[in-house]
Amino acid sequence: MDEALRRWGRDPIPGPAEVRNQEVNMEPRKSYHMNPEDFRQHGREVIDWIADYMKKVESFPVLSQVEPGQIRASLPPDPPENGESFQRILEDVSKLILPGVTHWQSPNFFAYFPCNSSGPSILGELMSAALGVQGMLWITSPACTELETLVLDWLVDMMGLPSKFRSDKTGGGVIQDTASSGSLCALLAARERATGFKTNENGCDGRIVAYASTQAHSSIEKAVKIAGLGRRNLRLIDVDANFALRPEDLSRQIRKDREAGLLPCFVCATVGTTSSNAFDPLSETGRICREEGLWLHVDAAMSGVAAICPEFRHIQDGVEFADSYCFNPHKWMFTNFDCDCFYVADRSVLIRTLSVLPEYLKNKATESGAVIDYRDWHVQLGRRFRSLKLWFVIRHYGIEGLRHHIRRHIELAKQFAGWVRETDEFELAAPSILNLVCFRHVAGDDFNRRLMERLNSGGKLYLTHTTLDSKFTLRLCVGQTSTEERHVRLAWQEIKDAAAGLATEQTGPA
Numbered sequence: 001m002d003e004a005l006r007r008w009g010r011d012p013i014p015g016p017a018e019v020r021n022q023e024v025n026m027e028p029r030k031s032y033h034m035n036p037e038d039f040r041q042h043g044r045e046v047i048d049w050i051a052d053y054m055k056k057v058e059s060f061p062v063l064s065q066v067e068p069g070q071i072r073a074s075l076p077p078d079p080p081e082n083g084e085s086f087q088r089i090l091e092d093v094s095k096l097i098l099p100g101v102t103h104w105q106s107p108n109f110f111a112y113f114p115c116n117s118s119g120p121s122i123l124g125e126l127m128s129a130a131l132g133v134q135g136m137l138w139i140t141s142p143a144c145t146e147l148e149t150l151v152l153d154w155l156v157d158m159m160g161l162p163s164k165f166r167s168d169k170t171g172g173g174v175i176q177d178t179a180s181s182g183s184l185c186a187l188l189a190a191r192e193r194a195t196g197f198k199t200n201e202n203g204c205d206g207r208i209v210a211y212a213s214t215q216a217h218s219s220i221e222k223a224v225k226i227a228g229l230g231r232r233n234l235r236l237i238d239v240d241a242n243f244a245l246r247p248e249d250l251s252r253q254i255r256k257d258r259e260a261g262l263l264p265c266f267v268c269a270t271v272g273t274t275s276s277n278a279f280d281p282l283s284e285t286g287r288i289c290r291e292e293g294l295w296l297h298v299d300a301a302m303s304g305v306a307a308i309c310p311e312f313r314h315i316q317d318g319v320e321f322a323d324s325y326c327f328n329p330h331k332w333m334f335t336n337f338d339c340d341c342f343y344v345a346d347r348s349v350l351i352r353t354l355s356v357l358p359e360y361l362k363n364k365a366t367e368s369g370a371v372i373d374y375r376d377w378h379v380q381l382g383r384r385f386r387s388l389k390l391w392f393v394i395r396h397y398g399i400e401g402l403r404h405h406i407r408r409h410i411e412l413a414k415q416f417a418g419w420v421r422e423t424d425e426f427e428l429a430a431p432s433i434l435n436l437v438c439f440r441h442v443a444g445d446d447f448n449r450r451l452m453e454r455l456n457s458g459g460k461l462y463l464t465h466t467t468l469d470s471k472f473t474l475r476l477c478v479g480q481t482s483t484e485e486r487h488v489r490l491a492w493q494e495i496k497d498a499a500a501g502l503a504t505e506q507t508g509p510a
Ligand code: PLP
Pocket: 113, 177, 178, 179, 180, 181, 217, 219, 270, 272, 273, 274, 299, 300, 301, 302, 328, 340
């Protein structure tokens, strides 16, 4: 026992009187915290580090080239007993962590969908961390709630969304972590509306059905599983030649399900699918939902951002039929992850679906009914002050600045699509309306797979793939904050060179 205590560097456990004495004798000024002056100094070092990173990010291999387990093996297996200098921590980030980072902020990052960031967003995030606010209730930080409500109302007007999504009408917006969470909340509210709020009481009875196209994001399937509908009750509706949902197939399936005694309740339509950036016909889908009394959720995760430019607003024609809508400033609006804006047309349904009020959260402001308590608008209780970074971004760029950069990305993607169209070796695999180009080499799946692997292991760019019409297809998505024409040109050159190299290896030199 004594040996054990010696190892902890402590005397035997004191009795109550000794405890009091010890408390009195404790060194009152001893603290392990970083004091404000040290914070000021190290904060400057960190900001310098970030600014340097932004300047040199394109010099790193875009896709991290480490092997599984390599980063962990390079780090000490145990935590330090004694605190270390900030200098050492920062050095280790550069030396040990950076090699395992895939550089999403590189201008040569063309994979998946972007996750772009910007100076004002990072600074807003920093301020949010400093304030350390937990904005679950209005009372726990009124500014956290009221700024969020204001910024989400701004965005309704900025993006040309229906005014029913504004907080001064029947609806309102809330910042969720991700589109996945937004879609889940939409489905939960739809489930409750369809069952007269009985499912919250009794659980699902296996009869509730949801619909989305075969091209909908996997988060819809996940939401269906979490919401207890059961995966078998998700109907994936066929798409047309442009990979957009076929409304007539949707109608037919709803009718069939009703005839089978099931309860259709929810349709998710996508504005810009993940695979190919297809646009589901919102007006026709919306009319079906209205006639059938189904909840229409619109998932506009990345592409919704383009609606800030009036000339691209046609992508959301029919959004006035939507019961809920979400898009991600963390994808394409220069706002660092995470930030999804989720709107409902009737907030009372969402709140009734998710509200639980234990005694310890009761307060006069909530009881007055005069405030929004965002804890009732999403799954988790606690919430960060995310609107701060979005507010910083919108105020820094202004609508004009945001439009400028979105338009530029779309122009660059169009330029790239034009180059693809001009060659005989490559073909476009889907219409390129905004910032995504789906294309492939004519030499077939195996060739395209090897081409992608070669490009990504070279480190000069990063792109990913999908399958369209059962063919392996490359995707190049332009959306990084610092991507310029030279990066897209370089990417095209790299792609052509790598393809030529592969072709030569296959057939031998001409
Ligand atoms: N919906 C669509 C159309 C997407 O493309 C994505 C991700 O790429 C998501 C949803 C999921 O986004 P999140 O990571 O915000 O959940």
